[in-house]
Amino acid sequence: MNYAHLDCETDLERAVAAGADERCPPQLANALHYAVFPGGARVRPQLCMAVAAANTGKDPSLAKSAACAIELLHCASLVHDDLPCFDDATVRRGKPSVHSAFGERIAVLTGDALIVMAFQVLAKGMATARYPDRGPAVMGYVADGVAAPCGIAAGQAWECEQRVDLALYHQSKTGALFIAATCAGAAAAGVDPTPWRNLGASIGEAYQVADDIKDATSDIETIGKPTGIDIALDRPSAVRELGVDGAVQRLRQCMEAGLDAIPQCDGRAQLQQLVRLQSQRFIPKNKGRTAA
Amino acid sequence: MNYAHLDCETDLERAVAAGADERCPPQLANALHYAVFPGGARVRPQLCMAVAAANTGKDPSLAKSAACAIELLHCASLVHDDLPCFDDATVRRGKPSVHSAFGERIAVLTGDALIVMAFQVLAKGMATARYPDRGPAVMGYVADGVAAPCGIAAGQAWECEQRVDLALYHQSKTGALFIAATCAGAAAAGVDPTPWRNLGASIGEAYQVADDIKDATSDIETIGKPTGIDIALDRPSAVRELGVDGAVQRLRQCMEAGLDAIPQCDGRAQLQQLVRLQSQRFIPKNKGRTAA
Known part of the structure; x- marks a missing residue:
């Protein structure tokens, strides 16, 4: 099956190029x-595009x-x-993180500028x-998907609290931007x-569980970012709660729940196929390292 | 003259209350x-509202x-x-800055959430x-007004460069959000x-010059934030370039240029009056401290 219509690299390139033109301070432009790339x-x-495409x-x-x-908001959140x-x-995506490569000030501003760039793109x-x-x-x-009270910024802010609402924490930290993706796709298609x-x-929950598994069982070379963070920072994690096998089972349950949740629409079968394909990426190949 | 129609406190209160509801992590909600207040x-x-109101x-x-x-984007930039x-x-606005009061993590997230809140408000x-x-x-x-290449985030990023385009630096760092205000107001009124x-x-340039004067001649009690920053951080400043009296003269010139620049429209006289009134706030009362 051909998913070329779900590719947005050219559009992302165009958006970043517009922001990073010759008037932009060079370090910010580079950052x-x-x-965003690769x-x-x-x-x-x-x-988001698949949900829109699945609807008339x-x-x-x-x-x-x-x-x-x-995607720009996601990249901003990573920075x-x-x-x-x-x-x-x-390290992030197998190379120095933005603040490691460009310094902390440029990293803060890169995140800020990417957040606003998201809305520039949307305005166009x-x-x-x-x-x-x-x-x-x-x-x-x-x-x-990003703002308070329940977007990813709020999700991150739960990590500063002594008492954490775990369900709200996970749904905000990871789920919110996936919910934004499906709901914005549906809204762009004119359906409820x-x-x-x-x-x-x-999908957001599955992704969070997959991330917890990777953090606990993988290494920096395999996933291109530091691991063992959840334990080091004493953060709640599906692996700490359920063990690795329990977490993998939980991940599969989330994915199945997601597939079942797809509303009736013209392109339901193709959308299910895409979600299945994506979910294979979630399930970690390397479970060699023992999780605590 | 009554400027009640230019008041947006209630709207700002409503926007912040919507973001800081009971689902929001408490520290982020407080921050x-x-x-934003006071x-x-x-x-x-x-x-922005005055420009819109001046047009049919x-x-x-x-x-x-x-x-x-x-205003939310401005508050985010201050944080x-x-x-x-x-x-x-x-110190900011006469009280501990957000990172002093809530820690650095909450300060980063508060800025991020306020940036996105701006677009939530706009969407509504x-x-x-x-x-x-x-x-x-x-x-x-x-x-x-905020993003790259010429918004306030890009303006701030010029401070990380060895070689600075001064005109672009000032216009981006301070002017951009004033330009956003007048142009968005005009666009909301359906005029070019x-x-x-x-x-x-x-106005942006006048404001930047006024800020430079305050930084050089005032003290923390008077303006509610630290002073002497430009010299301490070796930043370009109108006072360093022109001296205090030269900078005050420059400020007046900018304001007059701004008043002259107001296009013909039904409410031109009232708008000029408002800009004059605002400009009186810019001109520092206390020039007691000698500027370097």
Whole structure:
């Protein structure tokens, strides 16, 4: 099956190039590109576009701009999460993290500029949308995925609290941007986003569990970022709660719940196929290191 | 003259309350409110709404949401500018800075969440706008005021460069958000924003010069934030370039240029009056300390 219509690299390149033009301070320009390319699996933007494509009445331009916005917000969150005051991670996607390569100040500003770039991209997409009246709803779902009270920034902020609402923590920290992806995709297609929420929440939970498994069982060479962070920072984790095998089982349950949650639509079968394909990436190949 | 129609405190309160609801991690919720209230002079949002109000065909709801968005972005920039890796300012608006009061992690996340909150507010304003087709342009101007290549984040990034384009530095660091205010206000009124750019640029420059004067001649008790930063951090400043009296003269010139730059419109006289009133706030009362 061909998923070329779910590719947004060219659009991301264009967005970053527009921000990093000759008027941009050179280090910030370089850091913006560095933070977005080469990318990870681009799971969230693909999901957003796939949900839109699975529905009739789609607006591919609006969906693609929402997808790019979500990926830029994700990249921004990685830059800020790696900062010394949070994970203090020196490596990301197999290369020095942004603050390691460019310094802390440029890292803070890169994150800030990427967040706003997301909305620049969305503004352009809304201006040329086939159905412009859907724009504000799409934008609302994208923004809710990051902001307070339940977006990924709020999720990260739970790590500063003594008493943590675990369900809210996980759903905000990881689920929120997947929920943004499915709901914004649905809104861009002009269908009610509400029933699309569960798909995003399930994939988000699966992704969080997969991340916990990788953190506990993998090494920096394999996944391109430091591991063992959850234990080092005494963070709640599915592996610490359920053990590795229990966590893998939980991951599969989440994925199945996600597939079941896909609402009836023209492209349901293809969307299920894509989600299955993506989920294979989640399940860690290397479980060699023993988890504590 | 009554400027009650240029007040956005209630709207800002509502926006922060929506983000800081019971699902939000408590420290982040407190920090969000702390960073926005009590506010400064709210010069940028007033300017945005005043420009919209000066034109016929205005959309007050869209203009007000843009104004609130700009103020939230301004508050976010203050929180991040005060971080240890930038100004390391412990005091802001006469009270401990956000990172001093809540720690560095919450300060980073507060800035991030406020940036996104700006676009949540704008999304809501666009959804209920009288002229929704103006939304994407308004949003574009607001976003350009912060992002790369020429927004305030890019302006701040010039401080990390060895070789600085001074004009671009000042225009990006301070001017950009004033330009966003006048252009978004014009776009919300359905008029061409291009001729409204100069008003924002002039006020922005005046404001930057006023800030330089305050940094050089005032003290922390008077202006509620640390002073002497430009010299301590070896930053370019109008006072260092022109001396205090030269800088005050420059400030007046910028304000006059701004007043002249106001395009013909129904409310030109009232708008000039407001800008004059605001400019009186810029000119520092205390020039007692000798500037280097």
